[in-house]
Amino acid sequence: MPRARADHRRPGSTRLHPADARAYWMASKIPSDQFLLYCFDSGSANVDAEVARLYERSSRMEVLRRRITDVACGLDYPRWTEAGPRSDTISVHRTTITWSECLDAIAASFERQVDPRVSVWRLHLYPNIADAPGGTALVAVLQLSHAAADGTLAARTARDLFGTHPLPPASAPEELPPVSELASSMVAAAALPLRLAQMVRGGVRARRDALSLERGTDSGEIPPPTHSRPLTALDVAPTGRTSVRTIVLRKADLQSVGTTVTTFVLTALSVALQRFLDDPADLAAEVTVARDARADARNNFGNVGVGLFPAEPDIRTRSRLVAADLAARRVRADHPLSQAARASQDDVEAHVPAFLAEWGVAQFDPTAAPPAVTGNTVVSSVSRGAADLTFGGGSVRFTAGFPALSPAMSLTHGVHGIGDTVTVGITSNSAAVPDPDLYEALLRDALDDVRTALA
The missing domain is CATH 3.30.559 (Chloramphenicol Acetyltransferase)
Structure with missing residues (x-):
């Protein structure tokens, strides 16, 4: 099980790498969003306060601050552009449900892939799971476009989101210089x-x-x-x-x-x-x-x-x-x-x-x-590191992932x-x-x- 290595790449480069562009285009044919599940002990903090904390942390994270913008006429690869946190990115499902119902809800989420032109991520919170493995728990599921991250980078992104370590201040937006679509197409x-x-x-x-x-x-x-x-x-x-x-x-x-x-x-x-x-x-x-x-x-x-x-x-x-x-x-x-x-x-x-x-x-x-x-x-086998993540005072209990199915593979x-x-x-x-x-x-x-x- 390879460890999710610390990744110091700058994924905010303006132009999508061809490998990431292919993942973006292919997602319209084969849904490929990643779903990273983290199960936490039930904590004592207010869930709404924790949601505000997660929004603040996400604003400092390069991967979660980007969206994809297509280039006119397809003459160049799509671009990464700045995307501020949306109020609907984090969903809190407050009803008390069973572990089985939680898994069913996650499977149903596969049908609702993110649109990376709007946001590359979504977070589903289930704060009242009655019978999760190990007892009553809160479950967080990070849904992430595969164009935005592979499994290693996704694990590091989740670690930054749910961790308590300080994050660097949000960097200045890395935008294209002002230029008309016609001029951009002519350059390409x-x-x-x-x-x-x-x-x-x-x-x-x-x-x-x-x-x-x-x-x-x-x-x-x-x-x-x-x-x-x-x-x-x-x-x-x-x-x-x-x-x-x-x-x-x-x-x-x-x-x-x-x-x-x-x-x-x-x-x-x-x-x-x-x-x-x-x-x-x-x-x-x-x-x-x-x-x-x-x-x-x-x-x-x-x-x-x-x-x-x-x-x-x-x-x-x-x-x-x-x-x-x-x-x-x-x-x-x-x-x-x-x-x-x-x-x-x-x-x-x-x-x-x-x-x-x-x-x-x-x-x-x-x-x-x-x-x-x-x-x-x-x-897909990945170590997601030490069990030092928390949510509302509750320690992380376990983590799981669910690789996408494909047209020739249903398991x-x-x-x-x-x-x-x-x-x-x-x-x-x-x-x-x-x-x-x-x-x-x-x-x-x-x-x-x-x-x-x-x-």
């Missing part, structure tokens, strides 16, 4: 030939580096890429009802000698999915891995396919196979040849004219079923830790998982089985 059009030339030169370098990566793979210097997996009953469009579930555990319950939390959960997933899918021949999970930050980019991550080895009957051996495959994927991702190939590709994409990049996203057909998949489910998993607790968040759709409670029970049993096998 004039730069088009240069951008196209730089894109072509970058493409030559990218092809050269891709060939070097291929030769390194053929020679055995670098592990091969993962192979695609056949479709399963999970790999369908989420056309039914979406549900979320959580399994809250002590971190110590997901650790054994030589086994990381991520490997432990992947092994348990292999057992649960094997039972749920009636003994499939081959399975893999797409595991999200952080990558080196690119200047001004808010999204710096990639997905790697990790085998789950359901055909291996011995859980201890299966866990070692999963760990070895995950390690190989990371070795490949971190190898200098892979880094050079990514850097060259990033350079190409940085010089693709905005209208071409947006046109490329527009060609994506979310209804087209792929012949195979990199992974049959997703696992995802988030593994999020804070302090001494780890929560496995489950997002599912009835198109693939008709009974989310049954799947939750299967995964709980699988976690127990892996714990026993690795003890």
Whole structure:
């Protein structure tokens, strides 16, 4: 479980990085808002006073003070512009509800994605949860546009919002110089030939580096890429009802000698999915891995396919196979040849004219079923740091996350830790998982089985 690193990038750069622009455009086809859940002990402070404190802190936070503004005629990438706090950004749901009702409300929020042209975030507060894990609690759910932050930056944003540490004064707005839309479009059009030339030169370098990566793979210097997996009953469009579930555990319950939390959960997933899918021949999970930050980019991550080895009957051996495959994927991702190939590709994409990049996203057909998949489910695993966050005097109890579903995947998993607790968040759709409670029970049993096998 990688820790959410302190991030000193300046995400307030005026022009969206192409990676963030793609996330913005793609969200219209595949909803991708992040939902970061934080459960706090019931405190004594007035909720309205806490809301005022959160608004004040948000005004000092670069990520939450920005919105997206489109550029006329699509001749340049969208821009980050200043956005003051809106009075409707924080919603307080004051009715006393059960934990199950709270989870249902969060799942219903998936249908109401933020409009980053207005605000990149929304905060849902549930101050009266009667039976949350650990007892009566207050739950805060930060909803954040993926264009504004990846998982690492989102975790740091939540830490700044719910923390008590001092934040720097709000910086002066970083705005474009006053210029007419016509003049802006003319400047972008004039730069088009240069951008196209730089894109072509970058493409030559990218092809050269891709060939070097291929030769390194053929020679055995670098592990091969993962192979695609056949479709399963999970790999369908989420056309039914979406549900979320959580399994809250002590971190110590997901650790054994030589086994990381991520490997432990992947092994348990292999057992649960094997039972749920009636003994499939081959399975893999797409595991999200952080990558080196690119200047001004808010999204710096990639997905790697990790085998789950359901055909291996011995859980201890299966866990070692999963760990070895995950390690190989990371070795490949971190190898200098892979880094050079990514850097060259990033350079190409940085010089693709905005209208071409947006046109490329527009060609994506979310209804087209792929012949195979990199992974049959997703696992996003992030440590969100120390348990030193508070709300109204109540300490944070646990945190959870729910990776978005996609047109070819109706079951995802988030593994999020804070302090001494780890929560496995489950997002599912009835198109693939008709009974989310049954799947939750299967995964709980699988976690127990892996714990026993690795003890």
